[in-house]
Amino acid sequence: MLVVPFVLARWGFERIVADAAEKAQMAEELQSSIKELKFVQAQLVQSAKLASVGTLAAGVAHEINNPIFAISGRTELLLRGKNRHLLTDSAVDDLETIKEMTDRITAIVRRILEYSRTSDETADFPVNTALESAVSLLSAKLTSKSLEVEREFTASPSVRGIENQIQQMFVNLIGNAVDAIPEWGKITLGCKIEDDMAVAYVKDNGVGIPKDIREKLFEPFFTTKEPGKGTGLGLFICHKILADQGGEIGLDSKQGEGTTAWVKLPLSATTSGDTAASEAAHWGLNSDTAQSTP
Ligand SMILES: Nc1ncnc2c1ncn2[C@@H]1O[C@H](COP(=O)(O)OP(=O)(O)OP(=O)(O)O)[C@@H](O)[C@H]1O
Ligand SMILES: [Mg+2]
Structure with missing residues (x-):
């Protein structure tokens, strides 16, 4: 007679224990989902903030442009104009400082406007063409030093993105490479395909980047x-x-030896197909099999 309630009680106990263990596991899973959701939410808030900061910055830059142009022009006039002899040395010093500071503001404004003015049409384009256009845009800066520009394009993939922004990005990277080379040196431009991404790089044999500032570069x-x-x-x-644009950027550097700035860009659909086909040919597969292989 006692056996049945005992069995039932034991079953009940095991059920409670099992429930408790299940609940603990569920609570743990819930906690980790909440944590993940919070992280994603924080990222979304951050990108929304960045997007509005970008729009605001472009608006502010536009508004600053005219007054700063006027200040800079008048300062220049005072410094170089026919009444310069009326200025004391300390007034000249002050005006030089004003000029230097307004030039700095002008450069920042130009940068922000350049970035915000570019069109945002996504299209397929050859990445090497964007690199070469950046080189042409920088021809004056490149010839200001004794620089050898070498190419090592092992691939010429077509990528998907906003061409003039990608070109502007290469202008920045090549500009940095030129600035890093004191008087003479070599800049190597290259492109290859890695893990279904185009990897374009700008390598310089300049001064390199000290370890302690690497975290601040971006x-x-x-x-x-x-x-x-x-x-x-x-x-x-x-x-x-x-x-x-679904890409990535990084800088590898050794102080005193040089820096390689690399960017990864998503391949266009046609290039991805071609890559898969050539891989398939390499492995003796037909392209459909290779394409369906992750
Ligand atoms: N190729 C490089 N070699 C050495 N240092 C570099 C290189 N690229 C970037 N840096 C370092 O990173 C810093 C930040 O670069 P970033 O391009 O953001 O600004 P900047 O070049 O100083 O200014 P701007 O781009 O407006 O001319 C540079 O001041 C420099 O110290
Ligand atoms: Mg720069």
Whole structure:
């Protein structure tokens, strides 16, 4: 007679224990989902903030442009005009400082406007063409030093993105490479395909990047250049352009030896197909099999 309730009680106990263990596991899973959701929410808030900061910055830059142009022009006039002899030495010093600072503001405004003015049409284009256009845009800067520009394109893939923004990004990276080379040196431009992404790079044998500043490189306004020589917005904008277009950016550097700035860009659908086909041919498969293989 006692056996049945005992069995029932035992079953009940095991059920409770099992329930408790199940509940604990469910609570743990819930906790981790909540944590993940919070993380995603924080990221969304951050990107929404960044997007509105971008729009606001472009608007502010536009408004600043005219007054700063007037200040800069008048300062220049005072410094170089026919009444310069009326200025004391300390007034000249002050005006030089005003000029230097307004030049800095002008450079920052130009950077922000350049970035916000570019069209945002996504299309397929050859990445090497964007690199070569950036080289042409920088021809004056490149010839200002004794530089050898070498190419090592092992692939010429077509990528999907916003061409003029990608070109602007290469202008920034090549500009940094030129600035990193004191007087003479070599810049190597290259492109290859890796893991279904196009990897384009700009390598220089310049001064390299000290370890202690590497974490700050993509922060807005971080620069090691003299006032008037750099805004510190170049890499920040590169990072923003790539993040918006499904790409990645990184810099490998050895102090005293040089730096390689690389970017990964999504291949266009046709290039992905061609890559899969050539891989398939390499492995003796037909392209359908290779394409369906992750
Ligand atoms: N190829 C490179 N070699 C050495 N240092 C580099 C290189 N690229 C970037 N850096 C370092 O990273 C800093 C930030 O670069 P970023 O392009 O953002 O700004 P900047 O070049 O200083 O200013 P701007 O781009 O407006 O001219 C540079 O000041 C420099 O210290
Ligand atoms: Mg730069």
